[in-house]
Amino acid sequence: LIPVFLPKLPSRFEVAELLSISEEQRHYSNWGPLARQYEKELAEYLAVDSERVVILANATLCLHGLVNCINRDRWVVPDFTFAASGMAVLGAGKELHLWDVECKNWMLSFDVISRAVSLGYGVLPVLPFGKDVSESKILGLPGVLIDAAASLGHSKNDLENLNPQSAVVFSLHATKVLASGEGGVAVCGSVELARELRRWSWFGFDDDRNSVGIGTNAKMSEFSAAVGLLSLRNRSIELAEWAEKKVRVYEFCKKHGLSNFTQEFSGSPYWIVEAKSVQVAENITNHLNARDIQTRRWWPSPLSKMPAFRSLAIYTENPVAEDLAGRVLGLPFFRDISESDLNTVFVEMMEALE
Numbered sequence: 001l002i003p004v005f006l007p008k009l010p011s012r013f014e015v016a017e018l019l020s021i022s023e024e025q026r027h028y029s030n031w032g033p034l035a036r037q038y039e040k041e042l043a044e045y046l047a048v049d050s051e052r053v054v055i056l057a058n059a060t061l062c063l064h065g066l067v068n069c070i071n072r073d074r075w076v077v078p079d080f081t082f083a084a085s086g087m088a089v090l091g092a093g094k095e096l097h098l099w100d101v102e103c104k105n106w107m108l109s110f111d112v113i114s115r116a117v118s119l120g121y122g123v124l125p126v127l128p129f130g131k132d133v134s135e136s137k138i139l140g141l142p143g144v145l146i147d148a149a150a151s152l153g154h155s156k157n158d159l160e161n162l163n164p165q166s167a168v169v170f171s172l173h174a175t176k177v178l179a180s181g182e183g184g185v186a187v188c189g190s191v192e193l194a195r196e197l198r199r200w201s202w203f204g205f206d207d208d209r210n211s212v213g214i215g216t217n218a219k220m221s222e223f224s225a226a227v228g229l230l231s232l233r234n235r236s237i238e239l240a241e242w243a244e245k246k247v248r249v250y251e252f253c254k255k256h257g258l259s260n261f262t263q264e265f266s267g268s269p270y271w272i273v274e275a276k277s278v279q280v281a282e283n284i285t286n287h288l289n290a291r292d293i294q295t296r297r298w299w300p301s302p303l304s305k306m307p308a309f310r311s312l313a314i315y316t317e318n319p320v321a322e323d324l325a326g327r328v329l330g331l332p333f334f335r336d337i338s339e340s341d342l343n344t345v346f347v348e349m350m351e352a353l354e
């Protein structure tokens with residue numbers, strides 16, 4: 001079997017060595033030494049003030065907490081995304097509005113985002129499949145929470161001009177780049193927003209352990225922090241591996257007319273093809289699966305068509321999201337996929353497309 005993804009995290013021996021720091025201090029949770037160090041080194045990597053960086057148990061909780069902390073009652077989320085983006089809004093008890101995306105980049109357009117902001121909505125734009133955070137125009141708007149789940153490996157992330165009432169969230173899930181296994185990191189536009197998010201992640205406690213707002217327990221463990229720290233410290237090797245495989249896929253796709261904009265994202269953990277029609281996507285899936293090659297429609301349906309959202313969200317027809325969900329397909333891709341497996345996928349893809 002050639003799997004569609006195959007996570008690779010730092011070795012358990014390296015992790016054990018680092019965990020001895022927590023053990024010596026007998027501090028295993030609640031911002032232990034590794035979690036604090038991890039926040040500091042992530043801030044350096046992302047070139048932002050560490051006071052504005054918050055690591056939590058996963059990216060979904062980062063989004064959920066920020067929707068809770070940013071003062072907006074109604075939230076616009078693209079209909080073409082992973083369930084977590086919509087769940088975060090519903091989980092925070094806010095009104096979820098599902099809007100359509102653009103064909104050209106599978107995102108909410110800047111005009112749509114700025115119109116929603118001016119109407120008083122919070123907006124949760126999603127950067128699909130590892131797109132970089134370089135849309136500085138969006139970053140400057142208030143009440144914008146960017147779901148950049150798969151974009152941490154991108155060299156072009158530019159978080160300089162983030163509005164004080166906005167934030168960007170990256171996932172550290174094992175399938176992502178520079179992962180911690182489970183985890184999420186939020187870069188907040190202001191120290192105040194980061195403080196609110198930290199408080200939310202710790203039962204809404206103030207310094208005297210009185211709950212002064214709604215909260216939960218969303219803290220990152222020392223174990224995840226150890227894994228994440230090691231990934232971050234070893235990043236030059238990991239990023240080079242992703243980039244090298246990406247070039248191979250990019251060249252193949254270009255040659256066979258399969259290119260789409262996601263192929264440009266050197267630090268993204270996906271190979272995403274946009275089939276010409278639902279039928280072609282199905283043909284590719286059937287052909288590859290019959291040869292033990294896995295595929296995955298990462299976002300198989302618009303959220304508005306999923307049972308969990310259908311009755312709880314507000315939406316009209318979103319034809320672009322619907323169309324993309326049927327045609328956008330993930331193929332096997334991971335940083336140490338062998339040349340022979342990659343070649344097998346190339347050969348079978350050509351056959352599938354004949």
Ligand SMILES: Cc1ncc(COP(=O)(O)O)c(C=O)c1O
Nearest residue numbers: 058059060082084149171172173
């Ligand atoms: C777009 C998007 N948002 C959010 C998430 C959730 O991330 P996590 O698994 O860290 O909660 C994912 C996970 O793949 C995702 O793809």
